[in-house]
Amino acid sequence: MNVIVRDRAGLSYISPDATQPWANFLEQIDRVTPHLGDLARWSDTLKRPKRTMIVDVPIVRDDGTIAHYEGYRVQHTLSRGPGKGGVRFHPDVTLNEVMGLAGWMTIKNAALNLPYGGAKGGVRIDPRHHSIDELQRVTRRYTSEIGNFIGPNRDIPAPDVGTNEQTMAWMMDTYSMNVGGTTTGVVTGKPLSLGGSLGRREATGRGVFITARETARRSGIPIEASRVAVQGFGNVGGTAAAMFQAAGAKIVALQDDSATIIDEAGIDVTKALAYTEQHSRLAGYAPDKTASNEEFWQIATDFVIPAAMEGQIDARRAATLPTRIVVEGANGPTTPGADDVLRDRGIIVVPDVLANAGGVTVSYFEWVQDFSSFFWTEEEINARLEQIMIGAFDAIWTLADDRGVSLRTAAFIIACQRVLAARQRRGLYP
Structure with a gap:
């Protein structure tokens, strides 16, 4: 399967050797479908992202030139709650990659039984070759471009490769300015001074x-x-x-x-x-x-x-x-x-x-703390993280042992059953 990618100059070409996260995710869904029983009739839900965005991110660079960067936000499923997933700044980010990462976020959140769907975002940029001011402009413009689709009850970004607490602070501030009120829960992985969580x-x-x-x-x-x-x-x-x-x-x-x-x-x-x-x-x-x-x-x-x-x-x-x-x-x-x-x-x-679900689990804790404006100690955070991760691990290990399948297949069985059961119960509108 060939995919269209772009070189550093923005030129498109066909690369048979390109990494294909989305194709790998689809193969994983195909492998788990025979284990889903009656829910298998809904499995195509997992093969079609609910919403895929490609946005232009233009900025004025420090030298006065205008530069354009391609940004993405993919909301894979929203059946179990708002989208949740990081934002990646990397020179090799592609839509194919972001789609695959969003799909894995759906599975991850459901496997840990967190009340989220799956989402992911990215901007094709090399942070190492840009000043802090340029990165702030890119972050704020990207946030504005996807602003109608994110929110504490819609889709909640977080840090990923090439982004950090500062990036999340800029995203939170930009979103808050655009909606006219401080909204700390729109992102997680923020600095502690802006509603971040200990232990994140x-x-x-x-x-x-x-x-x-x-x-x-x-x-x-x-x-x-x-x-x-x-x-x-x-x-x-x-x-x-x-x-x-x-x-x-x-x-x-x-x-x-x-x-x-x-x-x-x-x-x-x-x-x-x-x-x-x-x-x-x-x-x-x-x-x-x-x-x-x-x-x-x-x-x-x-x-x-x-x-x-x-x-x-x-x-x-x-x-x-x-x-x-x-x-x-x-x-x-x-x-x-x-x-x-x-x-x-x-x-x-x-x-x-x-x-690697520890990050999104404590992001969930951060989101809950932001809504309640009541914050836990680091000891409480780590204890709750242990409890949730060990509980999920035990369930996945037991299912893998009972059915004679790999831990990955067991995790996908549990996650897909939860997502598709929610999809089935909600039905199709209209």
């Missing part, structure tokens, strides 16, 4: 560790002295690596888009985090331990945490990946073909729709 920044990585710990407990693999490789050393991968290290695990490999570090004796995550905090990248840290990107996938481990971008583990890498458990910190890092290879090799895959 670390929540996704914390959730990755919680699901890894629960998988290890059921598989008889002790976390202590286990070997871990983490791809993506940002907020998610950095938090997960730190929690693994605190639990006694040995981090033997780290990788970001600038470098791969491998150390059989174990990498000091605290020092690596301090370095990346200062330099914004791994390149230059432990230069004597630098390896090629492909060597990352060849080092023997107990856990691999892909926490970067989608499509990282394909069938070729899966065929030789020397690990016991893959815990997906990123969205869509494992292709359906790779899933099959890993299953045949007896490697457990903890799917993204469960493993």
Whole structure:
């Protein structure tokens, strides 16, 4: 299946090798449909996003020139509640990618039984090549362009790759100015001073560790002295690596888009985090331990945490990946073909729709706190996160065991049943 993508100059072309998150999502839906019983008649609902937006985002750059960026917002389903999903600023963002990410948000929210549908957004821009003022202009114009479709009861954006708390502050302020009143609940992942939640920044990585710990407990693999490789050393991968290290695990490999570090004796995550905090990248840290990107996938481990971008583990890498458990910190890092290879090799895959759901779970807490104007302590946040994630994990693990299916298939069964049951009960209007 070919997809239309654009190069950096904005020229369209056909790329048979392009990453296809939406196609991968559709294949996952096809695989789960035979398990849905009478609800299968509604399964096409999941193959057609409810609303897809492509918007022009023009700004005046610092040098006085006018630049245009392409922005997207996809609302995949709204049957169980308002849309929920992040906004990504990245030079390779495409509509295909945002559609796939929105679909996975539908599954993730339903698998955790959060009262949301699935949505996602993005702007094709490289934040590293723009000033803070230019990024503010892009954010505010993008928010205005999608402003009629978002809102605390419609669609609630959050940070993703290339965006952060500051981005959410600009989005919240822009929306509030346009509706004539401060509306903190329109986004989550905000600064604490604007109604953000304690524990939100670390929540996704914390959730990755919680699901890894629960998988290890059921598989008889002790976390202590286990070997871990983490791809993506940002907020998610950095938090997960730190929690693994605190639990006694040995981090033997780290990788970001600038470098791969491998150390059989174990990498000091605290020092690596301090370095990346200062330099914004791994390149230059432990230069004597630098390896090629492909060597990352060849080092023997107990856990691999892909926490970067989608499509990282394909069938070729899966065929030789020397690990016991893959815990997906990123969205869509494992292709359906790779899933099959890993299953045949007896490697457990903890799917993204469960493993990285800590972020949206604490976003839900933030949304609830904004509505009530009553805020919880970080201890309360983390305790509630543990309770929800372990409950979802137990249900998915039990179903996978009962039906002899993978954890991903079990998560999709539970999620699709919830979404399609809501769709069926609501009926079609008119």
